[in-house]
Amino acid sequence: MDLLELKGVSKKLGSFRLQVDCEFEGITAVLGPSGCGKTTMLNIIAGLIRQDSGSIILNGRDISNLPPEKRRIGYVFQDYALFPHMTVRENLSYGNRGSVDEIAEISGITHLLDRSVRLLSGGEKQRVALARALITEPDLLLLDEPMSSVDELMRKRLIVEMGSILKNYRIPVVYVTHSRREAFLMADRIAVMLGGKILQIDEAEKVFEEPKNRHVAEFMGVENIYDGIVKSSGKYIEIEWSEGTVYSAKNSFQKGEEVVFCIRPEYVMVVREGKPLGEMLDGNVFHGSVIKRINVGGMHELLVKLENELVTSLIPDHAYHRLGLDEKDEVMIGFKKNRVHVMKRTD
Amino acid sequence: MFGRIARVLPFILIVYLSLPVISAFMAVKSISAIGREEVFAAFAVSISSATLTTTISAIFGIPLAYKLARNPGRVAQIAEAIVISPVVLPPLVTGLFLLSVLSPAGFIGRVAENAGIEITRTFLAVVLAQLAVASPFTVISAKAAFEEIDPKLEFASRLMGAGNLRTFLRVSLPLAKRGIIAGLLMTFVRSVGEFGATFMLAYFPKTLPVYLYTSYLRGGVEEAAPVALLLLLIGLLVFAVLRAVGDGFAGTERSK
Numbered sequence: 001m002d003l004l005e006l007k008g009v010s011k012k013l014g015s016f017r018l019q020v021d022c023e024f025e026g027i028t029a030v031l032g033p034s035g036c037g038k039t040t041m042l043n044i045i046a047g048l049i050r051q052d053s054g055s056i057i058l059n060g061r062d063i064s065n066l067p068p069e070k071r072r073i074g075y076v077f078q079d080y081a082l083f084p085h086m087t088v089r090e091n092l093s094y095g096n097r098g099s100v101d102e103i104a105e106i107s108g109i110t111h112l113l114d115r116s117v118r119l120l121s122g123g124e125k126q127r128v129a130l131a132r133a134l135i136t137e138p139d140l141l142l143l144d145e146p147m148s149s150v151d152e153l154m155r156k157r158l159i160v161e162m163g164s165i166l167k168n169y170r171i172p173v174v175y176v177t178h179s180r181r182e183a184f185l186m187a188d189r190i191a192v193m194l195g196g197k198i199l200q201i202d203e204a205e206k207v208f209e210e211p212k213n214r215h216v217a218e219f220m221g222v223e224n225i226y227d228g229i230v231k232s233s234g235k236y237i238e239i240e241w242s243e244g245t246v247y248s249a250k251n252s253f254q255k256g257e258e259v260v261f262c263i264r265p266e267y268v269m270v271v272r273e274g275k276p277l278g279e280m281l282d283g284n285v286f287h288g289s290v291i292k293r294i295n296v297g298g299m300h301e302l303l304v305k306l307e308n309e310l311v312t313s314l315i316p317d318h319a320y321h322r323l324g325l326d327e328k329d330e331v332m333i334g335f336k337k338n339r340v341h342v343m344k345r346t347d
Numbered sequence: 348m349f350g351r352i353a354r355v356l357p358f359i360l361i362v363y364l365s366l367p368v369i370s371a372f373m374a375v376k377s378i379s380a381i382g383r384e385e386v387f388a389a390f391a392v393s394i395s396s397a398t399l400t401t402t403i404s405a406i407f408g409i410p411l412a413y414k415l416a417r418n419p420g421r422v423a424q425i426a427e428a429i430v431i432s433p434v435v436l437p438p439l440v441t442g443l444f445l446l447s448v449l450s451p452a453g454f455i456g457r458v459a460e461n462a463g464i465e466i467t468r469t470f471l472a473v474v475l476a477q478l479a480v481a482s483p484f485t486v487i488s489a490k491a492a493f494e495e496i497d498p499k500l501e502f503a504s505r506l507m508g509a510g511n512l513r514t515f516l517r518v519s520l521p522l523a524k525r526g527i528i529a530g531l532l533m534t535f536v537r538s539v540g541e542f543g544a545t546f547m548l549a550y551f552p553k554t555l556p557v558y559l560y561t562s563y564l565r566g567g568v569e570e571a572a573p574v575a576l577l578l579l580l581i582g583l584l585v586f587a588v589l590r591a592v593g594d595g596f597a598g599t600e601r602s603k
Binding site for chain 1: 497499500502503504505506507508509510517518521522
């Protein structure tokens, strides 16, 4: 498998500092809010911005000091940057490499070849840009928010299409996006980037289920994040929380350690007061009342107020109707022990 | 009362500005003067010198414009101020200071003279005078056109394997085409009309404006008008081409 390594790459831009040390293989989505340095990182990899220090190794080849034209990198820019004074065919043949007809066939753009790029729709431009990035047979593909100019409905289809095209290439793909949905649709691995640093890079599932710290958890949409202190550590760890004791199946923590624990809203169980939730869970049950219900389209978000804390629970429409819960109802909420994820507080 | 004044305000200047163009055709009693040999000679000097000036402006001005557009900074700002200076200075002033270095008494003129090259009162002097006054138009317009180009297009070109020169020739230059052509036309028309600096630096060979001036001294408006008409027609022609080329000065191909 081909590999891109960034070794101690850093760049200072005003008060912002990018600092990246990681490896990319397969399709990696770099996920982060705007301004976190995603595009800067891509531009450094591509040689469009020079790093202050560190090195970029592509398949064992140090490309840190090569000009962009020698790096063998394909780049799909956010607004595609197709040459506006050329036709699609001229755009594709610009690099004088690869077969235009072949890549057009694979990308489903054969019928567009003789059209001026000015006349293409967002989706068409996206396909052409991908084809143009791949035709020179690069060793690495960079995509910078490639779906941002495509309408919502088209987006999923294009991502699936793109995925099936990229399956034919063994090259590392770095897919920059701020959308979790796109990241999961597209990538094998996810790198979460915040404030110029990659905080976690792992299998997509793992980043989702086991965020490394509070920031990653927040960015991955975990709304229930709380501070606690480890009371005891055994088969389960007991965490002292402002609402009582929380048990977690994660047990790599020591007694007295200050931790952060979290549970995704979809894993928070809710029942009416008096139902036998406690027996099922053996602990991790808390009393509260629903203070707000939000219909989020097929799902319902229940905001439950405990003694001191707020907990968000996400339940499907059918469960919501079966429970018949609404605002002001007294409820019990419960966490399964293996769903309570515990993190170090200092990270 | 004020409302009425406000309503005619926009038209006053335009009426005044159209005056020379309209009166040009009334002032000319006979165009036979245009057929004179010395008019033709001056015409030839003007057109050939302006063409050469425009060519030199293209060769040196376009790379300079690109450099300024792509490397903004303190040095570029100073360079730009130097480029703009002839536009804000009276051409007579530019001409006078050029004369002080290019005449046989000046240090460049002396070196040239020792090498056997005469500068003042030659065709070369005409071109040098025009270059000093008219080449900034090429640089300013081309720079604006280059700045309009999304740098990502140049990045995309380089990532596809094209070096700097190929990227410039195949992406930047075609995209800045309109602005560059507009600038070159301005340089040309300004060169044809150049009087002040040329007058100081090269009274001979006579260009059309210098000839116009001497014919006016000799025989007043009547004598000078046919030559003026000729200059006017050249100007109008270039203006028509400018309009045809597209939306003016900073015009560039839209990148989206």
